[in-house]
Amino acid sequence: MSTKPSNAPAALLQDHDRTVKRISETIRDFSARGQKFRIKHGSTNSTRTAKKGSNFVDLSKLNRVLHVDTVNKTALVEPNVPMDRLVEATIPHGLVPPVVMEFPGITTGGGFAGTSGESSSFRHGFFDRTLDWVEIVLANGEVVRCSENERQDLLRGGAGAVGSLGTTTLVQLRLEEAKPYVEVTYHPVTSMQEAVDLSKTIMQDPSVNYLDGIMFSKTQGAIITGRKVDSPANGSTIRRFSARSDPWFYLHVKSCLDKAPSQPTTETVPLAEYLFRYDRGGFWVAPMAFDYFHFPFNRFTRWFVDDFLHTRMMYTALHAGGVGKDIIIQDLALPMSTAAQFTDYTHDKFGIYPLWLCPLKTQPGPSFHPHLSGSHAADSPDGIMMNIGLWGWAPAPPPGVSKKDNYLALNRDLESKLAALGGKKWLYAKTFYPEHEFWNDHVGGREWYDALREKYHATGLPDAYEKTHTDIHAEWNQRSAWKDRVLGMWPIGGVWGLWKAIRSGTYKEARASKWKSFGRDAGMQKKLD
Template sequence: MIAAEHEARVHTIAAEVRERTSRGERVHIDKGGVHHVVPLPGDRRFRSPAIDVSALRRVLHIDREARRCVAEPGLTFADLVDATLPLGLVPAVVPELEGITIGGAVAGCAVESTSFRVGGFHDTCHELELVSGAGEVITCSRERESLLFDMVHGSYGTLAILTRLEFDLVPAEPFVQLTYERHRDPVSYFAAMRTYCEAGDHEFIDGIVHGPDELVLCLGRHVAQAPYVSDYRRLDIFYKSTRARAVDYLRTRDYFFRYDTECHWLTRTVPGLENRLVRALVGKHVLGSTNLIRWSNRLAPLLGAIKRRPDVVVDLFVPHRRILDFYGWYAREPRFYPLWVIPYRLPRWYPWLSPAMVDKIGDPLLVDCAVYGMPNGDPELDWSQVFEEQTYACDGVKTLISRNHYTRERFFSIYDEGNYDAAKRRLDPHGVFPGLYEKLHRVG
């Protein structure tokens, strides 16, 4: 029954795309919920007619023995974990915000503290079902139409509509034990990070840098029992706890979404919202990434009138071999903390990376430096552009979720234009969806 309902919904979506194509219209994909791209002044990314795929948000099948799940793209990771964790299984990569969808994790670039082992969520996928810009339903995998399978990753809704995903699950215990290792200098910190990644003794590795000489490695393991559990869902604040504790225990679900309550540390930008009394009184209405992002989107026109530019929200992937160069610059100039750092091992070189960029990166172990909420109002200095340029100078790649400043030439020295164009011709021959460069370079 569920499979038949899914098929009917997909064919309805495909028929709508064919109708839009026959009219020569360009469209965008409306997955429902909140967008996890950063709202921009004068943003036109979502002003074209929408293809509504919000009904595609269910688990279709879980194979407990094979440790596989088949699900629709609008399923949030919160709902996915709630479905699999009672079976002792979880996705191999669970992004840190509850409202991120599994389709969004593929179309974007979702990483987390297991990425030092497996890469991104897309690397755990085996099969994707797509509706092309011609209204064709296409199933692809690494064995079948492998270029399409790979190029949908990081395509941000510019190639096709994801309608079904099949992906790995891994065993999980009820709790996660966290150990915090403190370093005073970046040399020992990033060396230890690499050593732990290569040793493979932990299921989870990430870090929070609270200041130039206050660098915390967060090392996690699944455990069957816990002497206590900490709760950072409402009154207490996770990122602050990493400065004070040596060891901590969280329920597995709470560990996955440990940054969700604050949307990393967005709550500190709202006066009083880190106060326990205020949180007790109004927390259920404003705390949590979905609430905070929804409020941010509602206030975007007002904030856009007040602020010269939106705050910086960006992930910067720097090869580990260049991380000391990047961090040395970061500690001298932007000096914005906390800084979230996540080791990310590329399981293979992605075909959307140009051959020149592959040579430039060199090291398959990257460090994602996640800058969230840095003020950017200096009329003489646009930090968004500075981060983009500095990341490239250190042989790295930035995500495209916010403001982008690349020339077309620079952009396609990083991204493989030939592979993207080949996928575009196959999946969107009539240009129903915007191109990748066109969609993501309206900086406002």
């Protein structure tokens, strides 16, 4: 199948089609032999433990922005293009994707196959809602395109289905006008309910382009708004967050609240700096590494080990070292009406702070994305949910209870409370639902999905439950006994993870980022070298 738009470079598209043809032939061969396979991307931003397998389809070479159409405001993007390389291709043209995932290494294909909602998602919805069409290789090797006008069921069913309906090889992404800066305001709040109410009010303001928030405790937090602007207001501070000497974003917000606990603080941030403001420190996950190594956490130490504290390096170390098995990393979307109840529960049960808040425009289910169901859907016709990022160490087990049993019990209790309050999880994280709960309570039924699997020849692929369910007993015993014991000895697992991260060279991606220069002069439109 040709993917050529008339105004795109022919040589690049022909090379893309040749690569997809090879991928199609590999998949067709696995299908003919009745063998399941997994996708090799070259990177991941999932916190699930990778499952073993010997049959892989390598997509790592599909890593280019093939074309930016400045007239129609679209981009033709291969699935392994990460967010930082994507905005480096579009911002010089004065354009930016409507939804940009806040970790630079998250890929375009991952944004479609997973769930990706960010601070612009109260306007635009999840990342897949910004795509015009998606090219997919079905499990029988056939290459098809799906859009609102062609195979819409595959477009919507494949979104968030973790590749269980086919393999994404290209997307056409809509773009919108970019401006050099974002005017960012930190609005203090003193409770979760106040944060919810203020978010509802702000969403009615059409001048606001970005909206998220941080709760630092039960009684201190900030709702953060962003407006795209051409230039800083008179007297406005220009703030950056990407350099080794810059503050981490969440620590900077906390400092602003401490200095002005009852008054909003406004400053100006270059657009790309805003989009990737949480990269250093991985929101606030990186301090757990300092805890693990008993390493002082201060401005100097953060400066000293900065290369290790960007999200690409952190994910690599997490997966290699295996020391994060008892960390809670979950994103949980709640109806606006029950979000405050949920954070009361997490306060008492987990005591984890900060919490990330992000209002999301959702669509009706069934879906693998968070969505409103039952009476909550009827009560909220706009589909808005409040995402809550719960990221931190699991509470210590009570006497006589193992860490593994405690971790499982905490997660199952979390899933139960979430369902009781009408919430849904994001499937990048670990899920522990029994299968019937996964399909009925989370997805909203499986008949539609089974019909899609049959229609699009995907019954031989691992299904969404198989790909996302965490078997805790297998995970905690995945290595040989001696290796598990050795890596479980402090600090060997952590050191091994760091060594593997260094060997991966992923720190070079952050060092090489051209977007860090955007907004340092008036030449945002200037072409990159």
